[in-house]
Amino acid sequence: MEKTTLIFVRHGETEWNVQGKWQGHLDSPLTEKGLKQTFAMGQRFRNIHCDQLYSSDLSRAYQTAKPISEVTGQHIITSPDLREKNLGIFEGLTNETMKLRYPEEYEQFHKFNPDFAVPGSESIQEFYDRSVATIRNLAEKHLHQTTVMVTHGGFLANLFRFIFNLPIEIPRRFAIPNTSLNTISYSAGFWRMESWGDVAHLEGLSSPV
16 A cells, blocks of 8 residues: 655754754754765665655755755745744743743743743643644655655654654654654554654764754
């Protein structure tokens, strides 16, 4: 039976990843290491079939998608639905700064209440619902094909929870490396995890996670 394959790629390492700042819908440039990661990841797609290529419209994801586009010849289709969680007033801040500036909101934020949202942000539930709707919609739109999507760590965490039916209010306890390949399939109404955190293309680069 034919299956639908979705390959999700996390963007390359950014300056704010290194500095411990929460990015959300704000952007930070890729580091030198991040650029090396994206190039190596792009070369990986010389051996991977791709029918269409999507990317979050945030620049760190779009920049990561470019090497895939160059190798596969696929045009990059940008979509805000693939964005990271909107973090409102917390965007661009470290945990320490968040706690100092917004102590009450910070305390509530780390209780992982699915319906709580700091000012200007999405709640955990809203972000999860957006992520799952995007996954389902793209699978239905491109049945029996292989679709590649460049996205973000938070979106991928929701993908993992969706596939394994995990509660959304518990903290994430699984790794999502930069430029990792995370593959799921859909067939006969069933979802399956094919691979997770695949960074074989980063062999030889220091500290791939």
